[in-house]
Each structure stands twice: as C-alpha cells, then as structure tokens.
Amino acid sequence: MGKRLAGIFWSLLFLAVPVLGVATFAIAPAYDHWLPKDVSEHGASIDSLFYFILALTGVVFVVTEVLLFWFMWKYDEAKQQGQATYIQGSHTLEVVWTIIPAATLLFLAIYQMNAWADVKMRRPAMSPTVEVVARQFEWRLRYPGRDGTLGTADDLFLVNDLHLPIDEDVLVQLKSMDVLHSFFLPNVRIKQDAVPGMKIPVWFKAREAGEFDIVCAELCGWGHYKMKGRVTFEPRAAFDAWLERKYAEQGATQPPPEAADMAAAE
Amino acid sequence: MTPPPVTATPVVEHGPAVGHAAGHAPQGGLSHFLSTYVFSKDHKVIGLQFLFSTLLWFLIGGLLALAVRWQVAWPWSDVPVIGKLFAQEGGQMSPEFYTMLFTMHASVMIFLVIIPILAGAFGNFLIPLMIGADDMAFPTLNMLSYWFMWPAFACFGASFFVEGGAASGGWTSYPTLSTNPASSPASGMGQTLWLLGLTFVGVSSMLGSVNYMTTIILMRAPGMTMFRLPMTIWAMFITAILQAFALPVLTAAGFMQLSDRMLGTGFFSPEGNVVNNAIAGAGGGQPLLWQHLFWFYSHPAVYIMILPAMGMVSDILTVFARKPLFGYRPMVYSIAGIAGLGFIVWGHHMFMSGMNPALGITFMVSTMMIALPSAVKTFNWLGTLWGGKIQFTTSMLFALSFVSMFIIGGLSGIFMAATPVDIFIHDTYFIVAHFHYVLFAGTAMGVWAAIYFWFPKMFGRTMNEFWGKVHFFLTFIFLNGTFFTMHILGAVGFPRRLADAYHYETFHHLQPMNAFMTYCAIGMVATQVIFAANFIYSMFWGPLAGRNPWNANTLEWTAPSPPGHGNFDYQPIVHRGPYEYSVPGVEKDHLMQTDPPNAAAAAAAAAAH
Numbered sequence: 120m121g122k123r124l125a126g127i128f129w130s131l132l133f134l135a136v137p138v139l140g141v142a143t144f145a146i147a148p149a150y151d152h153w154l155p156k157d158v159s160e161h162g163a164s165i166d167s168l169f170y171f172i173l174a175l176t177g178v179v180f181v182v183t184e185v186l187l188f189w190f191m192w193k194y195d196e197a198k199q200q201g202q203a204t205y206i207q208g209s210h211t212l213e214v215v216w217t218i219i220p221a222a223t224l225l226f227l228a229i230y231q232m233n234a235w236a237d238v239k240m241r242r243p244a245m246s247p248t249v250e251v252v253a254r255q256f257e258w259r260l261r262y263p264g265r266d267g268t269l270g271t272a273d274d275l276f277l278v279n280d281l282h283l284p285i286d287e288d289v290l291v292q293l294k295s296m297d298v299l300h301s302f303f304l305p306n307v308r309i310k311q312d313a314v315p316g317m318k319i320p321v322w323f324k325a326r327e328a329g330e331f332d333i334v335c336a337e338l339c340g341w342g343h344y345k346m347k348g349r350v351t352f353e354p355r356a357a358f359d360a361w362l363e364r365k366y367a368e369q370g371a372t373q374p375p376p377e378a379a380d381m382a383a384a385e
Numbered sequence: 386m387t388p389p390p391v392t393a394t395p396v397v398e399h400g401p402a403v404g405h406a407a408g409h410a411p412q413g414g415l416s417h418f419l420s421t422y423v424f425s426k427d428h429k430v431i432g433l434q435f436l437f438s439t440l441l442w443f444l445i446g447g448l449l450a451l452a453v454r455w456q457v458a459w460p461w462s463d464v465p466v467i468g469k470l471f472a473q474e475g476g477q478m479s480p481e482f483y484t485m486l487f488t489m490h491a492s493v494m495i496f497l498v499i500i501p502i503l504a505g506a507f508g509n510f511l512i513p514l515m516i517g518a519d520d521m522a523f524p525t526l527n528m529l530s531y532w533f534m535w536p537a538f539a540c541f542g543a544s545f546f547v548e549g550g551a552a553s554g555g556w557t558s559y560p561t562l563s564t565n566p567a568s569s570p571a572s573g574m575g576q577t578l579w580l581l582g583l584t585f586v587g588v589s590s591m592l593g594s595v596n597y598m599t600t601i602i603l604m605r606a607p608g609m610t611m612f613r614l615p616m617t618i619w620a621m622f623i624t625a626i627l628q629a630f631a632l633p634v635l636t637a638a639g640f641m642q643l644s645d646r647m648l649g650t651g652f653f654s655p656e657g658n659v660v661n662n663a664i665a666g667a668g669g670g671q672p673l674l675w676q677h678l679f680w681f682y683s684h685p686a687v688y689i690m691i692l693p694a695m696g697m698v699s700d701i702l703t704v705f706a707r708k709p710l711f712g713y714r715p716m717v718y719s720i721a722g723i724a725g726l727g728f729i730v731w732g733h734h735m736f737m738s739g740m741n742p743a744l745g746i747t748f749m750v751s752t753m754m755i756a757l758p759s760a761v762k763t764f765n766w767l768g769t770l771w772g773g774k775i776q777f778t779t780s781m782l783f784a785l786s787f788v789s790m791f792i793i794g795g796l797s798g799i800f801m802a803a804t805p806v807d808i809f810i811h812d813t814y815f816i817v818a819h820f821h822y823v824l825f826a827g828t829a830m831g832v833w834a835a836i837y838f839w840f841p842k843m844f845g846r847t848m849n850e851f852w853g854k855v856h857f858f859l860t861f862i863f864l865n866g867t868f869f870t871m872h873i874l875g876a877v878g879f880p881r882r883l884a885d886a887y888h889y890e891t892f893h894h895l896q897p898m899n900a901f902m903t904y905c906a907i908g909m910v911a912t913q914v915i916f917a918a919n920f921i922y923s924m925f926w927g928p929l930a931g932r933n934p935w936n937a938n939t940l941e942w943t944a945p946s947p948p949g950h951g952n953f954d955y956q957p958i959v960h961r962g963p964y965e966y967s968v969p970g971v972e973k974d975h976l977m978q979t980d981p982p983n984a985a986a987a988a989a990a991a992a993a994h
Contacts, residue, residue, distance in 0.1 A: 129777050129785075132861070136789055140869060147873045152898065154809075154876055155891050165805045172803060176796040183763060183792050190770040191785065194706070195777070202974055203967040204772030208712035212768065213761070217715075220760045227803065228753040232746055234805035239742035255568070255661065297660040298562040299672060301737060301812060305878040305891050308809050314672055314739040315561055316655025332889045336737075336812040336880045338555045340562060340569045341481040344883040 126195035130188050137184035141177065155305045158327040158352065162308035164234045172227070238309075242320050247292040248283065253300035253313040256342035258333060262362065275366055279348040284358040285328055291321040301337035304350060312337050325352040424532075426524035427950055431531050432510030433843060436836075438534065439502040442493055447910045449490035451903075454867075456483050458896070458903035460885035481570050483884040484553040489541070491556035492579065496586045497541060499828055500686070501534060503693040504593050504628070507835055508621045510843065512597055514941035514948065515618050517606025517957040522599040530592035533585050540582030544575045552579035555882065557679060560653035560672045564645040567663035577646060580639050587636045594625035594632075601625075606940065608959030612717075613978065615939050615963040616710065619717050620696025623724045627685045627692075631728070635682030638675060645670070676738055680731035688727045690824060692720055694831030695762060695791075698784045700963070701838050702769050704937045705781035707974055709964035711768030712761075719758035719765075726755040736804050737811045745804050752802040759795045763788065774967070774974075778935075779853030783834035786861055787827055794822030797872065812882075815875025821868045830864075833857075833916075840923065841930030845946040848923040852915055859912040866905030870898055938977045939963045 147153050154166060194203075250269055252259040257278050264273035269292070283289050293302055295313035302321060303310045306329075311321045333348030353361065425431060455464055456478050463476040478486075509527065513520055521527045544551035553571035554563035558579065566573045601614075601622045614622075641652040649667055653675045656668035703710045710716060732740065732748035766788045775781065797819040801807050810816065833856075841847045879892050886892045933942040944953050957979050965976040 125777055126775075129782060132858070133785065133789055136793075136865070139865075140793070143869060143873060147876065151894060152873050152877055155878055165809055168803060169800070169806045169809070172800055172806060176799055180792060180796055183767065184789060186767050187770070187785070187789055187792075190767065190773070191775060191777075194770060194773045194775050196707075196774045199774045202969070203707040203774040205709065205967050205969050206711070206772060207709045207964070208715070208765075208768070212764075213712055213715045216764045217757065217761055221754070221757050224753040224756055224799075225750070227799070228750045231749060231803045231805050235742065235745065235749075238805060238808060239745065297658065298565070298568050299559050303812075303878075303880065305809070310737050310808050310811055312738050315658045316671065317673075317739050319739050332891045334878075334880055334889060334891070338484070338559070338562065338882045341479075341484055341553070343484070344480060344885050345888070347889060 122197035123195065126191070126197050130192040130195070133184070133191055134188040137181045137188075140184075141181065144173070144177075157306060157308055158325050158329060158331070159307040159309070160324040160326055161234070161238050164237070165308045168231060168234055171230075175223070175227070238323075243288045243290060243322055245288060245290050247320075248289040249281065250292040250294065251281070251302060251313070252294045252296055253302065253335070253339075253346075254296040255298065255340050256335070256346040258302075258346070258348040259296075262365075264366070275362065275369055277365060279333070281333060281348055281350040282358055282361050283325060283350060283352055284355045285325045285352045287355065288322055288324050293319045293321050298339050299337045300335050300339045300346065303334040303336035304331065305334060306331040307350075310336055328353050328357075424528060426520070426528045428509045428513050428521045428524070428527060429843075429948065429952075431527055432506050432508075434531050435501055435505035435509060435534075436507075436843075438538070439498050439506060442497040442538075443502070444913070446490055446493040446498055447913065449486050449493065451906060451910055452478070453483070453486045453490055454903040454906045456486070456884060458900040460887065478884075480884040481550065481553065484555075484569070484882070485550045485571055485575075487882060488553045488555050489545070489551050492552065492582075493541065494824070495556060495686075495690070496583060497534075497538065499690045499824060500586070500590060502832055503690065503828070504590065504597070504621065504624060505531065505534070507617075507693060507697065507832075507839075508593065508597055508625075510839065511617055511941065512600055512621055513604070514842070514944060514952055515615055515939050516601060516604060516609055517940045517953065517959065518600060518604035519951045519953065521596050522604055523596050526592045526596050530589045530596070533589035533592065537582040537585035537589065540578040540585065544578035544582070547574040547578065549573045549575050551575045557676075557683070558642070559679075560642065560645070560670075560675050561658055561660060564642060564653050565658070565660045565663070566646070567661040577643065580643050580646075584636060584639050587632050587639070590628050591632055594628040597621055597625040598629065606957045606959050609940075609978075610959075612714070613959055613962045615696075616699035616713075616716060616720075617693070617696040620692045620694075620699075620720055623720050624689050624692045627689055627724050627727065631682045631685040631689075634678055635686075638678035638682070641678075642675065673735070673738060673740060676735050676740075677731070680734045681728075684731040684734065685724075685727045687820075687823070688723055691791075691828055692723065694787065694828045694835075695720070697835040697838075698787045698831045699766070699769075700937075700939065701780055701784040701834050702766060702788075703964050703966060704838075704935050705776045705778055705784070706770050706773030707776070707966045708769055708773040709962075709966055710765070711771070712765040713962070713964065715761055716765050719761045722758035723755060726751060726758070730755055733802060733807075736807045749802060749804045753799070756795065756799060756802070759791075763792060763795065778837070779848070779850055779857055780834045780837035780935075782854065782857045783830050783837065786857070787831045787834060790822055790826030790830060790864075793869075794819060794827055797822060809878060810875050812880055813875040813877075814871040814879045814881055817881050818868055818871030818875055821871070826864050826868060830860075833860075836920075838935070839941075840920075841934045842941055842944075842946050842948070844924050844927070845930055846923050846925075846927030847930045847934055848927060849919050852919045856912060856915045856919065859915070860909060863905045863909035863912060867902050867909060870902050874898065933977075936973075936975050938965060938975050940978055943977060943979050 247269055250261040260277040260281055262275040263269045264275050266273055293311055293313045295315045300313040307323050309323050330349055330351045333350050335346035461477050464478055549570040552575045562568045563576055644650045645652050651667035651670040653670045653672050730752045732744055733752040736745045837848055837853055879895055887896055930946050932946055940957050943957055959978045960982045963978055967974045968976055
C-alpha cells in the first residue's frame with residue numbers, strides 16, 4: 120500500500136509539470152510579464168509566429184507530459200499483476216512518429232521564411248536615414264544633415280538619443296567601432312549585431328509615436344548593462360522640427376569646419 | 386517477438402578465469418600507492434578520478450551561478466559571505482566581476498564538468514565493463530587524458546587570481562572583446578589562461594575519444610555484436626566520433642585567437658579597429674570567422690553534452706520498467722542522425738550576427754530537422770514505459786525527470802530555430818532557459834540517475850534511497866522554479882549577461898520574479914548537501930550491493946562490485962541483446978547478456994509444460 124502511495128505521489132509530481140507549466144504561461148500576460156508592446160509594422164508577423172510555435176509546442180508538451188504521467192500512474196509496479204509487456208518496438212509507430220513530426224517541422228521552417236526575408240533580406244531602396252555606430256558603451260548617431268548624404272561636413276552628430284519618423288520606412292546603417300554589440304529595439308522586434316569592419320543595414324517601419332528603449336544585446340564588456348539608448352518615434356513634421364532644433368544646437372556649440380579652419384589660421 | 390538468435394561462436398559457456406588480480410600482488414610502499422590510486426592506468430580508477438574532479442568543479446560552478454543570480458536579483462547589494470573578500474569594493478559586486486562570474490560559470494560547467502563527467506567519468510568507467518573488456522585499448526593514453534585535465538584546472542583556477550581577473554568575454558569568447566587586451570580588464574592574462582585551459586581540455590578529450598572508438602570497435606567480448614551494445618555504449622561511441630571530428634577546429638581556432646593576442650596577427654580583427662583608443666592589432670581579419678569556427682565545434686559539443694546522458698537514461702529506463710527498449714534500432718539511428726545533422730546546424734547561433742541572412746534560411750531548415758531524431762527518441766522512451774512494471778527508485782526518478790525536462794528543452798529550441806522569432810528572443814533569457822533545460826534539467830539529472838544507478842558497481846555499496854528521493858524531489862522543484870520562469874523573462878525580451886537591467890523601462894518590473902528565481906537557485910544548491918552527504922556516507926558505510934542489485938542485464942553486472950583489476954573473473958560471452966526483460970515463458974524477469982541460451986530455452990520449455 121505504501122508503495123502504491125509513493126507511485127501516486129511521484130506520478131502527480133510529474134503531472135504538475137504540464138499543469139504548472141501551462142498555468143505559468145497563462146498567468147504571465149496578466150501581470151505584464153509578456154511580450155512588450157509592439158509598434159512596428161513587421162512585428163505582428165513575428166509575434167504571430169511566436170504564438171503559432173507556442174500553440175504547437177504547447178500541444179506536444181501537454182500530450183507527451185500527460186502520457187508520461189499516465190504511464191507512471193498506470194504501470195506502477197505496485198499496481199501491476201504479472202510481468203511487463205514484452206515488446207521491442209513497432210515499425211508502424213516508428214514510421215508514424217517520424218513522418219508526422221518531419222512534415223510538421225519542415226512546414227514550420229518554410230512557414231517562417233517570408234517573415235525573415237521581410238525583416239532581413241528585402242531591403243528598401245533608399246539611402247540611410249541614420250547611421251548608428253556602436254561603441255563601448257554608447258550609441259553614436261549620425262544623421263545625413265540637410266544635404267541628405269552621410270559622410271559630408273553637415274552631418275548631425277548625437278549620442279543615445281535616436282529620433283525616427285513614423286509611418287515610413289527607415290534605414291539604419293549599423294556599424295561598430297570597437298567590439299561586438301547588438302542593436303535591440305524590443306518594441307520594434309528588431310535585433311542586429313553590430314560588427315567591427317561591417318556595415319549592416321537594418322530597416323523597419325514604426326506605426327505609433329512614443330519613446331522606447333534601445334538595448335545592447337551582445338556582450339560588449341564591463342559596461343554592457345548600461346549601454347542604453349532611447350528611440351523616439353514621431354510624425355514626420357515633429358521629426359523634421361526636432362532635426363532642425365538639433366542642427367541649430369550643433370551649430371551653436373560647435374563651429375562649422377570652415378570657421379574652425381579660419382580660427383586656426385589666425 | 387523472440388530474442389535475436391545467437392550469431393557469435395560461444396567457445397565455452399564460461400571462459401577461463403581471468404587472473405589479472407593475482408598478477409598484481411600488492412608490493413607496498415609509496416610507488417604502489419601512486420601507481421594504483423594516482424597514476425593508475427586502470428579505466429575504473431581513471432573514471433572515478435574524473436568523477437571526483439568534475440563533481441568538485443560542479444560545486445564551484447554552482448557557487449559561481451549563485452553569485453550571478455545574486456547580482457541579477459538584487460543588483461549592487463552587498464553580497465553575503467563572499468562580499469567580505471571584496472572589502473575594497475564595499476562588499477558589492479563590480480560589473481567587471483559580474484561579467485567574469487557568468488563567463489567562468491559557463492566555462493567551468495561546460496569544459497570542466499559536463500563534457501568530462503560524461504565522457505571522462507562514465508565513458509571510462511562503463512565502456513570496458515559494458516562491452517566485456519578487461520580495460521581500454523590504450524591505458525596509458527587513458528591515464529594521460531585525465532592528467533591533461535590538471536593543467537586545464539590550473540589555468541582556469543589560476544585565472545581568478547591574475548591581474549584583471551579571469552576571462553570575462555563570455556564562454557563564447559567572441560572577438561574583438563576577447564582578442565584586444567584594451568577592450569576589458571580581464572582580456573589580458575585571464576583570457577590567455579582561458580584559451581590555454583581550453584586547449585588542455587581539448588587534448589584530454591581527444592585522447593579519450595581515440596581510446597573509446599578503438600576500444601568499442603576492437604575489444605568487445607565474444608558475441609557482443611554492434612547491435613547488441615547497450616545504448617550507453619552507442620551514445621559514447623558516437624560522441625567519441627563527434628569529438629574527434631569537431632575538436633581540431635576549436636583547437637585551431639583557439640591557437641588563432643592566442644596568436645592574435647600574443648603575436649600580433651589579425652585573424653579576427655578588421656582593419657582600423659580601435660578599442661578604448663588603442664589600435665587593435667594588424668587588422669585584415671573578420672570577427673565572424675571566430676564565430677563560425679567556434680560554433681563548428683561548440684554546436685556538436687552541445688550533443689557531446691547530451692547524447693551520453695540519453696544513452697544512460699535509455700538503459701536505466703529499461704531496467705526499472707522491466708521492459709525491452711522500445712525501438713532499439715531507431716534509437717541508434719536517431720543518435721547517429723543527431724550526430725550527422727549536428728555538423729550542419731552551427732549557423733543557428735549566428736542568425737543575428739551579420740552573417741548573410743540567406744544562410745540563415747538554410748540553417749533554419751537543418752536546425753528544424755534536428756528536432757526530429759530528438760522527437761523520435763522521446764517517443765521511444767515513452768514507448769519503453771508503456772506496458773512496463775515501473776519501480777520508482779531514485780535512479781529511475783532522475784531518469785524519468787530527464788525525459789520530462791528534455792521535452793521542455795527540446796521544444797523551446799524550436800522557438801530559436803525559427804529565424805523571425807529568434808530576432809526577438811535571441812540573447813534573451815529564453816535561450817538561457819532553453820540550454821539550462823537541456824544541460825541542467827537534462828544532462829545533470831541524467832548524470833544523477835547514472836550515479837545512483839552505477840554507484841553499487843563503483844563502490845560495492847548502494848546509496849541511501851530515502852535521502853536520494855529527498856534529493857531528487859527538492860532538486861526537481863527548485864530547478865523548475867529557477868529555470869521555467871526564465872521562459873517568461875525571455876518573452877519580455879529580458880537580455881542575458883546584464884549586470885543590472887532594471888534601469889530599462891521595458892524590464893524595470895521584472896525584479897520580483899528574478900528574486901524568486903534566485904531563492905529557488907539557492908535552494909537548489911543547498912539541496913546538493915544532501916547528495917554530497919549521501920554519496921560520501923554510502924561510499925564507506927552504505928549497504929553492500931552484491932554483483933547485480935538492480936537485476937539488470939548488461940555485462941558490468943556480471944563482474945564483482947567493485948570489479949578488480951581486469952574487471953571480470955570469467956571471460957563474459959554474450960548471447961543476446963541487452964534488453965531481454967520480462968521475456969514470456971522465462972521464470973525470472975530478466976535474461977542477462979551472458980545467460981547461456983540453453984538455460985533460457987530449458988526455462989522456456991519448463992514453463993511451457
């Protein structure tokens with residue numbers, strides 16, 4: 120009797136895995152421990168793929184864990200009369216449980232490809248909206264300035280305070296000066312490593328105005344945790360006005376190159 | 386189904402007594418002590434040396450993890466106990482120290498615990514015993530494979546005390562953070578020692594794998610065909626092949642990184658790279674090259690860290706379910722499938738790295754497909770339990786939890802394999818949850834199952850079952866409390882490796898959950914005191930086990946417990962596969978691999994009349 124009680128106890132412990140597992144995932148969103156708000160255009164497809172895999176793996180998780188519990192419960196030695204079933208396998212079962220997961224996994228892989236291509240492969244034909252240069256432990260930003268071309272004398276330089284327009288494609292040119300970093304915008308579902316020696320294009324379209332975190336997601340040294348930036352999405356007019364304001368500030372604090380040259384000549 | 390027919394040629398039912406023990410009469414004195422217990426060439430002693438060393442490092446790695454958890458739960462608060470050692474910093478942890486902690490936690494656990502405890506401890510102890518050999522093919526190489534671990538222990542251990550501290554570039558050691566000494570305080574001597582330590586671990590593993598392959602191919606007992614090998618041996622065999630083919634790449638890459646650091650080459654740093662205003666080497670290299678080379682080894686290494694545990698768990702499940710393994714051949718083929726596919730999936734660590742995104746699609750397909758053999762294995766484990774007669778021993782509970790937890794770890798891997806989803810969860814706690822479910826909740830639980838199971842063979846005594854079950858219960862509860870919640874953190878996007886993430890608006894509310902996880906982690910480490918006490922007590926005072934305490938079938942259970950030098954007192958002759966449990970018509974519920982066929986037939990005939 121004691122042995123059977125032990126069997127019941129252990130089976131129930133294993134049943135707790137799917138029960139509490141599903142409960143954890145069910146409760147988490149209510150406490151805001153869940154996917155952060157998404158303001159991007161492509162983010163919805165990433166989130167729906169996440170939910171799709173969650174549902175699929177959730178079903179497999181519950182079925183296999185409940186089977187494990189059920190076998191522990193039912194085939195407990197203390198409950199069994201006679202010997203265990205002598206069976207060495209089943210060709211049919213092996214074929215079934217090879218083909219079905221194989222087809223599912225292959226479908227899953229193919230089903231993901233379009234969303235991936237949208238975010239990482241179908242680059243919009245446009246010149247960079249801003250260049251982001253990562254460096255220990257800050258995000259250096261460089262806007263093309265009034266002439267619309269990066270790398271000219273009228274470029275606008277800022278640190279950690281990224282502003283971008285909403286409702287239009289933006290193209291970020293991502294670089295690193297020193298070590299690896301990763302440009303992570305949780306609310307835009309964007310992540311891309313910045314690699315020394317490489318120029319990597321990153322593009323997205325924000326749907327909503329607001330101010331959000333820029334997180335460094337690749338270990339970059341002791342100050343990795345504080346490599347924080349902010350991104351502000353705003354309508355085009357507000358964005359242009361902000362650019363003008365910053366441009367004026369830069370002009371006031373930092374003489375244009377010609378003026379500096381003249382000062383040096385005197 | 387009937388047991389497979391005997392194809393080998395049994396010479397005599399019991400071979401001549403093997404008289405190795407007699408040939409080694411104690412000579413007394415220090416040299417005898419050294420050659421028997423220290424520089425021993427006996428695979429069992431070497432296996433136990435690996436076991437004790439790795440268990441000690443397991444403790445160190447666990448304490449490092451606790452310190453990491455402390456900082457994540459309560460950033461910048463005074464660290465209890467060890468805080469006193471850092472009085473100059475006011476008892477707090479510095480961010481440099483934190484990066485060193487998680488780097489060394491991972492490095493110690495992977496290179497000094499999981500890989501050597503599976504291949505070194507269990508591979509060494511079990512391979513000759515389970516195939517019926519008197520020792521390994523190359524006993525001296527075998528001894529060296531253990532002693533090459535010591536320079537690695539010394540390098541890793543000493544690196545904590547050099548200027549700048551131990552390596553802190555993450556266990557993946559990505560350039561240019563790791564190649565440029567100006568990029569971080571620990572990127573000096575600490576990183577060099579880390580690379581040297583890694584190389585020594587590699588030499589040790591390579592000596593081991595050559596030995597395991599040769600031994601399994603050449604030294605099986607008469608009648609032990611390849612398809613009569615227990616799953617443990619199949620797993621060890623395929624793991625050894627993986628090691629032998631993947632390791633040279635890591636060793637070469639390690640030397641390239643050393644050369645970048647010490648000889649001024651530029652394999653991994655591009656032209657014009659400036660770190661902290663210091664020019665980083667000659668340039669002309671590519672940081673992604675390291676990632677490709679590193680993962681070309683380290684992804685197969687992930688399977689090196691799980692396949693032997695899968696093999697051991699398969700054997701333990703059959704013993705305590707009293708049933709043949711369900712689908713023996715599919716189980717072997719799926720291990721081979723995992724090993725084969727394991728070589729073409731490394732790029733899934735690099736989806737966000739800047740690698741050509743078109744390659745990401747290829748690696749996504751291969752990565753999805755590697756979930757298939759794992760699924761087949763899981764279904765076969767469930768099939769093994771179905772219709773069984775399950776005995777809930779401590780070893781069985783750990784083996785069952787391996788299956789239960791591996792399901793979680795396997796399924797969560799699919800999220801990262803899907804490239805678009807990986808964009809969001811890459812380098813978050815979702816991946817931390819995933820690999821802890823595979824490596825801790827999977828492999829470590831499998832290792833405990835194996836320790837409780839083979840302890841009687843190692844020391845001739847059994848471990849205490851009651852305290853074993855207490856150990857299991859608490860570990861199981863606490864590990865899920867610690868690691869399951871990490872999936873939720875990952876869903877929020879909580880990044881790994883941050884000393885303090887709560888200043889981000891997105892993550893500021895996650896501290897209470899992290900505190901809960903840290904309490905669970907403390908409980909999990911504290912629980913291991915029960916294990917350590919049970920282990921040490923049972924070694925000396927546990928009840929004597931006899932040769933075959935679990936009524937198992939495989940060859941090691943025909944040898945004395947513990948086996949003497951040379952292992953078997955009689956040459957074992959194998960008549961059948963390893964899983965003949967509950968054969969209909971046979972009176973006892975198991976037929977050992979050495980039980981003569983005529984006795985089995987006679988028993989069947991007697992039962993039929």
